[in-house]
Amino acid sequence: MKDRYDVIVVGAGPGGSMTAKTAANAGLDVLLIEKRQQIGDPVRCAEGVNKKYLKEYIQPDPAWISAEVKGSKIYAPDGAMVEMSEEIAGAEVGYVLERKVFDRALARDAALAGAEVMVKTRATGLLMEDGFVKGIKAEHMDEKYNIRADIVVGADGVESKVGRWAGIDTTLKPKDICTCAQYLMTDIEIDTDFCEFYVGQKIAPLGYVWVFPKGNNMANVGIGITGHMSGEVRAKELLDDFVLKRYPGGKVIEFIVGGVPICGTIERTVANGLMLVGDAARQSDPVTGGGIFNSMWAGDIAGKVAANAIKHSDVSAEFLQEYETKWRVGLGRDLDMSLVVKERFTRLTDDELNTLGHSLEGIDLGNTTLIGLLWALFKANKKLLWDLRGIFKGIKDLEMESSVEVNS
Amino acid sequence: MTVKVNRFKCGYCGACVSVCPPGALELIETWIEVDETCTDCGICAKICPVGALEVPK
Ligand SMILES: Cc1cc2nc3c(=O)[nH]c(=O)nc-3n(C[C@H](O)[C@H](O)[C@H](O)COP(=O)(O)OP(=O)(O)OC[C@H]3O[C@@H](n4cnc5c(N)ncnc54)[C@H](O)[C@@H]3O)c2cc1C
Ligand code: SF4
Numbered sequence: 001m002k003d004r005y006d007v008i009v010v011g012a013g014p015g016g017s018m019t020a021k022t023a024a025n026a027g028l029d030v031l032l033i034e035k036r037q038q039i040g041d042p043v044r045c046a047e048g049v050n051k052k053y054l055k056e057y058i059q060p061d062p063a064w065i066s067a068e069v070k071g072s073k074i075y076a077p078d079g080a081m082v083e084m085s086e087e088i089a090g091a092e093v094g095y096v097l098e099r100k101v102f103d104r105a106l107a108r109d110a111a112l113a114g115a116e117v118m119v120k121t122r123a124t125g126l127l128m129e130d131g132f133v134k135g136i137k138a139e140h141m142d143e144k145y146n147i148r149a150d151i152v153v154g155a156d157g158v159e160s161k162v163g164r165w166a167g168i169d170t171t172l173k174p175k176d177i178c179t180c181a182q183y184l185m186t187d188i189e190i191d192t193d194f195c196e197f198y199v200g201q202k203i204a205p206l207g208y209v210w211v212f213p214k215g216n217n218m219a220n221v222g223i224g225i226t227g228h229m230s231g232e233v234r235a236k237e238l239l240d241d242f243v244l245k246r247y248p249g250g251k252v253i254e255f256i257v258g259g260v261p262i263c264g265t266i267e268r269t270v271a272n273g274l275m276l277v278g279d280a281a282r283q284s285d286p287v288t289g290g291g292i293f294n295s296m297w298a299g300d301i302a303g304k305v306a307a308n309a310i311k312h313s314d315v316s317a318e319f320l321q322e323y324e325t326k327w328r329v330g331l332g333r334d335l336d337m338s339l340v341v342k343e344r345f346t347r348l349t350d351d352e353l354n355t356l357g358h359s360l361e362g363i364d365l366g367n368t369t370l371i372g373l374l375w376a377l378f379k380a381n382k383k384l385l386w387d388l389r390g391i392f393k394g395i396k397d398l399e400m401e402s403s404v405e406v407n408s
Numbered sequence: 409m410t411v412k413v414n415r416f417k418c419g420y421c422g423a424c425v426s427v428c429p430p431g432a433l434e435l436i437e438t439w440i441e442v443d444e445t446c447t448d449c450g451i452c453a454k455i456c457p458v459g460a461l462e463v464p465k
């Protein structure tokens with residue numbers, strides 16, 4: 001470790017590793033630190049990702065692809081099912097990953113691009129001078145270090161502190177976090193071609209259950225509920241109830257817990273000498289909870305903006321605004337739309353969810369996009385979904401839903 | 409200011425850290441630490457997926 005770098009990236013999840021790789025490829029001197037001793041472990045993820053988008057950033061490798069699926073099936077409380085092809089299912093299906101291997105592969109790519117990687121190294125604060133972030137305070141093997149850099153990127157996940165240290169309040173309210181528990185199960189009957197979702201206030205209050213095939217007779221069976229519904233009952237207990245009913249003989253071979261930000265866009269993700277990426281920037285999707293691709297996509301932009309800023313010797317918030325603007329243009333609208341959808345769908349009773357489920361029966365959704373699916377639901381259930389009307393504004397040719405482009 | 413962490417239940421996911429208003433929690437490797445800025449608000453205990461946190465009454 002040196003005592004100064006161009007860029008320090010805090011957190012070696014997909015967001016941090018992509019940032020580090022892109023910045024290093026642009027010729028910057030980059031340090032990527034990760035507080036855990038093993039990158040990506042324990043996993044906090046259901047591991048579903050859209051393969052088309054992913055391929056833009058990393059060459060697919062069987063080592064980190066557990067399974068491939070064709071689409072998603074969503075089950076209403078009474079069993080009514082809506083099937084979506086991979087296209088409309090949006091960002092969260094296609095591949096089911098082995099994230100322990102995937103996250104490490106991304107960190108390896110960052111290292112091969114020239115970034116220095118340090119594990120078991122935790123950022124504990126920022127070095128601040130004249131209102132600019134000038135580096136980090138860190139701890140490694142019980143030793144304290146001050147490491148300087150022109151730009152610090154906070155890619156420190158849901159538990160991010162980097163933003164807070166720089167005066168950006170990223171604290172999540174209970175309703176802004178999805179609290180999750182998941183088992184990796186085996187010896188169960190699963191549909192290996194589809195990711196399954198089960199909705200309903202009884203099954204998962206303001207959330208849902210997911211079953212993602214992992215290949216070799218395994219699946220990630222998990223549940224996420226909105227934080228303010230947690231307390232009396234918790235994600236873990238609800239998951240146990242579901243598993244007992246659905247997979248009585250199933251065997252659990254791994255258990256994980258986690259939280260996903262579902263707050264939608266936050267006010268600010270840059271400061272003087274600082275950018276936030278991925279879950280730290282609350283860029284995960286409020287409906288799907290998906291954040292793997294979003295964090296990589298944003299990390300790539302952050303890496304490029306960092307290179308540009310350093311070339312121009314200007315790391316002020318004004319200059320770094322380029323990052324903020326770019327990610328908001330590409331992703332902001334999707335996150336805002338998802339927030340509206342989440343607010344509406346989480347207020348539906350089980351009966352209303354059943355009505356929605358049945359309303360699409362016999363309708364061929366073909367290869368429509370997520371917005372196309374929502375439009376189909378809206379058309380058939382205008383009264384129930386009236387709150388959603390705003391999200392269709394500005395989208396032309398609504399009747400031709402299959403041609404509507406959504407960049408999710 | 410003493411949220412109790414049950415280390416035998418905690419799955420070290422960091423969810424509690426993200427909701428703590430004063431930033432009193434920290435996830436270090438496989439355990440959660442609480443500092444003196446904790447106000448006993450109980451939000452962390454509410455959202456923990458496994459119920460590993462307890463605010464003493
Ligand atoms: C149960 C669950 C299911 C999910 N399912 C999906 C899914 O199916 N598809 C999908 O796309 N997304 C899913 N997500 C979301 C996805 O996991 C995240 O959006 C994604 O990991 C975000 O990547 P990131 O790089 O921003 O953060 P992370 O992957 O969380 O990485 C942050 C890293 O920073 C490190 N770190 C934190 N603080 C410090 C510090 N002070 N110093 C050094 N290092 C630090 C952490 O240890 C961590 O390794 C799920 C999340 C959960 C909890
Ligand atoms: S939310 Fe619960 S399980 Fe997760 S780190 Fe905090 S105490 Fe542990």
Ligand code: SF4
Pocket residue numbers: 411427428429430431432433442445446447448449450451452453463
């Ligand atoms: S009780 Fe409130 S202040 Fe104390 S650690 Fe939990 S969330 Fe933070």
